[in-house]
Amino acid sequence: MFSPIIIIEAMINGLLTGAIYALVALGLTLVYGVLHIINFAHGATLAAAMFAVWGLNAGFGIDPYVAIVIVTPVFFALGYGLQRFVIGPAAHGDDGNILLITLGLSILIENALLASFGSDTRSIPSDFAFSVVEAGPFLLSSAKLVGAVGSLVVAILFWLLMTRTDTGKAIRAVAREKLGARLVGINVGHVYAVTFGLGCAALGVAACLLMPTFYVNPRIGGAFVNIAFTVVVLGGMGSVPGAVAGGLIIGVVESVSGLLLGESLGQIGIFIIFILVLLLRPTGLFGARV
């Protein structure tokens, strides 16, 4: 068997990866909780954000961590515009249409990336990817540590936004009571677009935190979104704290089962959890919306 040190290290590594999963799932669960739609373009948007980070580095030599201040607002604006001027108007108030539109968008974005960058896998060459931090008996990847801290900071900022600001309160109001929200003067179309923008902005941050150690190709989003869906179901559809808890749990499960069963079988743990949650607690750990 493995020594406890190795198992604990795997769990810590899982927590670090899980924080990024949580960040990717955050936007998905927020959009579901407020707009009550599943955004199928989430993965493709993540891929686009990762290409943006890669492009800023390859073209202008901008460090991925510095790119956060560029990519995040740009993706917020893109998400806002997409919901306000494309998805919203094209949906005609029918959730079924939104499903098809986001699915179409994902195909469009993936193929646009394929046409512009080809199917090659690219990464940002950096020594930082190999630097490690020694914490007692454990060796932890610096980039993963930064990624996890960054993700948790974003999650906390989200929580503050949702509970402390009028915009956040308006988002939560719209999530549950649209007519009441309109009657206090909240512009529901605007709030939907802000929510969608926030989801995309979270992906922008995730892309910046991932790129120092990860690679990008036009189909990379799928890998993350499959996990993000599991995270969202585990945490409870629409629950922001659920996304964080779910992300961390899934990260640990993946890492530990990878250690015990081998890297290729490791993901089986995630899907066993997925099935168990659906069987035992279909509303997820935090089964409340937003």
Place this chain on the structure above:
Amino acid sequence: MLEVRGLRAGYGAVEVLRGIDLSVGRGEIVAVLGANGVGKTTLNMALSGVLPATSGTITFDGVALGASASMAVDAGLVHVPEGRKIFPNMSVRENLELGSYRRGAKNRARNLENVFDTFPRLRERAVQAAGTLSGGEQQMLAIGRGMMAEPKLLILDEPSLGLSPLLVEEMFSLVRRLNADGLPIMLVEQNVVQSLEIAARAYIIENGTVTMSGTSVEISANPELKRAYLGL
């Protein structure tokens, strides 16, 4: 204050309001009465800009309304809807804060105190999720949320609906109290007798049009109304 002329509105091909004319003056309580399904709620939705009118005009305090719901709130026309439509997932305090999302944000702290003074029950339950309140408390919250926007005119849609007889009494005396400070109120009700008691004037709506209007005294004395609504 509020002038409505030839207002028509509906849902899709179904026309619900077939040309409504009414007005609310400064400081007045005006009752809008009628049975279920005559278009009272549709009228409120059109007045607050939630439902676009197909024709007719809504003038409030000299401003033409109807384009959007936020426009009505900006102008100070605040609609407390039937069924309360509070935010069940949020605390009582947050619900009230959102009442001043668009209007009255500057005086939020002061108005919050005023609402808590008017409804001590809400102060006790300030941090409780609004969805866990009783029906009467939810109605207080809905009215309190409306007050947070510093209304120039308050539309109350069926405030007595679903309340116990005692609470209905309390609700009507509350409406009278709100009005005593000079706030004009358009009271939309099925509860004809009690509404006529506190209103200065009333409109009776049937089938999407105003069939009768006048002072409460005139309306109460009308034999037709007595037969139709009071069963006398």
